[in-house]
Amino acid sequence: MAKVIEKSIAEQLRPIFEPRSVAVIGASENPWKFGGRAVHLPLAAGYRGAIYPVNPNREEIAGIKAYPSILDIPDEIDLAIFAIPAPQIPQAMAECIKKGIKGGVMLTAGFAETGEEGKKLQDEMVRMAHQAGFRFVGPNSNGIWSSRAKLNLIFMDAPPPGPIAFISQSGTLGQYLFQAATRKGYGFCKYVSSGNQASINMSDYLEYLAEDEDTKAIVLYIEGIEVEEGGRFMEIAREVVKRKPIVVYKGGRTSAGSRATLSHTASLAGSDEIFDAACKQAGIIRCYEVIHPFDLAEALACQPLPKGKRVSIIGSGGQCVATSDACASLGLELPEFDPDTKRRLKEVLPPHAPVPTNPVDTAAPGDPMTTPRIAQILAQLDYIDGIIISSPWVGRGFSPDRIRELLNEAEMVTSIPRQYGKPVISTAIAMHFAATDLALGLFREAGIPIYSTPEESARAMYGLMRYGEIRRQLGES
DSSP states (O other), rough: OOOOOOHHHHHHHHHHHHHHHHETOOOOTTTTTTTHHHHHHHHHHHHHEEEEEEETOOOTTTTTOBBGGGGGSOOOOOOEEOOOGGGGHHHHHHHHHHHHEEEEEOOOSSSSOOEEEEEHHHHHHHHHHHTTTTTOOOOOOOOOTTTTEEEEEESSOOOOOOEEEEEEEHHHHHHHHHHHHHHHTTOEEEEOOOOOSSSHHHHHHHHHHHOOOOOOOOEEESSSOHHHHHHHHHHHHHTEEEOOOEEEEOOOSSSSHHHHHHHHHOOOOOHHHHHHHHHHHTTOOSSSSSTTHHHHHHHTTTOOOOOSSEEEEOOOTTTHHHHHHHHHTTTBBOOOOHHHHHHHHHHOOOSSSSSSSSSEOSSSSSSTTHHHHHHHHTTTTTTOOOOEEOOOOOSSSHHHHHHHHHHHHHHHHHHHHHHHHHOOEEEEOOOOOOOOHHHHHHHHHHOOESSHHHHHHHHHHHHHHHHHHHHHHOOOO
């Protein structure tokens, strides 16, 4: 849909992501209904603005005064939430336009995804909205999350804030992936279940997120891009990746999946080969398993980019082997150390440790400072671009002295990206005692990503390497 609004995309979407007031059309006391969630969830999340329930049959909802219609609300409204049947939407939208509201989130389904009649209703709705300068998420959306406004319209528990923005063309899968990623400890500034994208499409979201100060990395779940929109999407993406990484998972790669996307969100999946080539041309990083984009984004949002693909690994025993295999399978290189470096490392390692060639097997050292000292040595090598390291850990007992050692260890490791401009990725393979969690907290605060498996750590380092290549190809670094 061509733009008919003169305002910048940031101005157009600000009422949606940073609303000072929200009206819920079709508000309900039942928290399991869309109209109930849109009232109760923002309240629970600590939404910073005013909420106005709209329901002609109720005097109040969740202890808040309710209004018969949007026009009865005496105050200005930034954002309207639609949770009413599709046939009632045109009248409600006309009232929103008359009220001067500029943003909406349409939870209602029953539009283009249902067939020709639904598409006609959707097209008319878009025409009305855009003539009035009204932009909306959906229809057929499950809701949004915006950390800046603490606006939660979708999750039972408000997610932790963080630097990742996630736009999903699927509501249910998107919600599952979002929650799976937050369970891994990843934080988000934005989440959008984009639905049919009748008013705001992927190009618009990318353009907005490029300017959003809270967003450091962008994850997209895409089922299809309309043919007439493909060129604009790739053009905007190519500009965005000069500043922020974009990682995508695309549904509908097969003929069976392609058929499913049309009935799901009225999207046309198109040729997967063409999409893949376009991603490479635009600098978008593509993943082929649904959770992988978040592993990459977690590192991309907070770590410096490596100058090449030469990696060093510090760990113990099989962890080194598994991480080496994972790195090699992704095209990362593990250069063998020069004789002088081997000598310096041997002075730090316990006597029973094997000769350090890369990876460095620490052989369960008794001195907790062994690993950070090795990391400091490796960070100074001009032929090492990034380091994968095992996280701090303790045995079955610890003391105040051991806690202090853990904190010193963590501080020494977390200084490396800032001091040497090289990324550090951590694999947490040890049991989580309280002191360990304290040290891991320092890692997270310093932006050191922590992963559960060697494969995840290798994948994150690959994402950093790949984005570094993209930026250099575009002349940005």
